[in-house]
Amino acid sequence: MKFENKVVVVTGGARGIGAEIVKHFLHAGAIVHILDKDIADSSNPDKNDRLIASSGDVSNAEDVKSFISHVVSASGKIDVLINNAGIIRDSVIWKMEEDDFDAVMDVNLKGPWLMCREVASIMREQKSGRIVNITSRSWLGNFGQSNYSSSKGGLVSLTRVLALELARSNVTVNAVAPGLIDTPMTRSMKPEIYDQLQSAIPGGKAGTPADIANAVTFLASDEAQYITGQIIHVDGGKSIGANV
Numbered sequence: 001m002k003f004e005n006k007v008v009v010v011t012g013g014a015r016g017i018g019a020e021i022v023k024h025f026l027h028a029g030a031i032v033h034i035l036d037k038d039i040a041d042s043s044n045p046d047k048n049d050r051l052i053a054s055s056g057d058v059s060n061a062e063d064v065k066s067f068i069s070h071v072v073s074a075s076g077k078i079d080v081l082i083n084n085a086g087i088i089r090d091s092v093i094w095k096m097e098e099d100d101f102d103a104v105m106d107v108n109l110k111g112p113w114l115m116c117r118e119v120a121s122i123m124r125e126q127k128s129g130r131i132v133n134i135t136s137r138s139w140l141g142n143f144g145q146s147n148y149s150s151s152k153g154g155l156v157s158l159t160r161v162l163a164l165e166l167a168r169s170n171v172t173v174n175a176v177a178p179g180l181i182d183t184p185m186t187r188s189m190k191p192e193i194y195d196q197l198q199s200a201i202p203g204g205k206a207g208t209p210a211d212i213a214n215a216v217t218f219l220a221s222d223e224a225q226y227i228t229g230q231i232i233h234v235d236g237g238k239s240i241g242a243n244v
């Protein structure tokens with residue numbers, strides 16, 4: 001898959017899955033813009049003149065507006081948007097604070113909505129574009145994640161709605177739903193919880209950020225032009241639902 005001269009935006013691209021997505025697009029020749037709230041902590045080793053990193057919060061409408069106008073004035077267009085930034089604040093509902101619900105909804109659902117609202121008008125004018133949202137297998141329901149699972153379920157619905165709204169503009173909108181992936185986010189869990197989640201996967205092992213980046217670059221490619229409104233689970237079979 002080739003992305004020479006394509007302009008790609010990745011939110012949360014400083015580390016974890018986002019950093020790997022950035023690496024894959026850079027390797028395929030793209031110009032990549034990152035929006036991340038912790039850009040200083042960037043673990044992305046690629047010091048590359050096709051990589052432009054900006055600091056900002058996806059859930060803040062002003063940050064999103066000024067970032068997108070910066071991308072357009074620097075690179076002239078946006079071919080691909082990857083909504084990857086996300087957070088967890090897990091707890092059973094009877095112990096969860098209202099703030100834990102609001103914070104997760106703001107970053108995981110409102111953030112992609114704000115990004116899509118800005119980018120949709122640009123892609124409609126261009127009459128081309130690709131949007132890939134990073135949801136989660138947990139949209140099917142996960143114990144202790146009433147906030148996170150709901151935000152990712154909302155992102156599935158947003159993906160399907162925007163696929164309809166943007167189809168006539170030659171813009172595809174899809175989502176990738178990762179299962180357990182080995183990143184700083186999941187390593188922030190208690191080790192015994194991580195091990196328990198890992199052993200519940202049919203193949204018994206977590207995925208890697210590269211497993212997600214491969215699916216994302218395919219959905220963003222010219223080759224995927226007739227795929228829209230789809231949710232691709234990249235989860236080692238966990239979403240099948242039955243396991244021994």
Ligand SMILES: NC(=O)c1ccc[n+]([C@@H]2O[C@H](COP(=O)([O-])OP(=O)(O)OC[C@H]3O[C@@H](n4cnc5c(N)ncnc54)[C@H](O)[C@@H]3O)[C@@H](O)[C@H]2O)c1
Nearest residue numbers: 012015016017036037057058085086136178180181183185
């Ligand atoms: N790791 C997994 O197992 C897994 C599974 C399913 C879905 N996901 C999803 O994949 C995405 C990436 O997860 P990860 O594991 O790489 O997480 P991570 O915590 O390792 O990285 C997330 C990145 O997003 C950035 N970010 C967080 N809030 C932000 C905000 N408000 N504005 C801008 N940037 C912000 C962080 O600074 C960080 O660089 C998330 O949407 C997550 O929900 C991850």
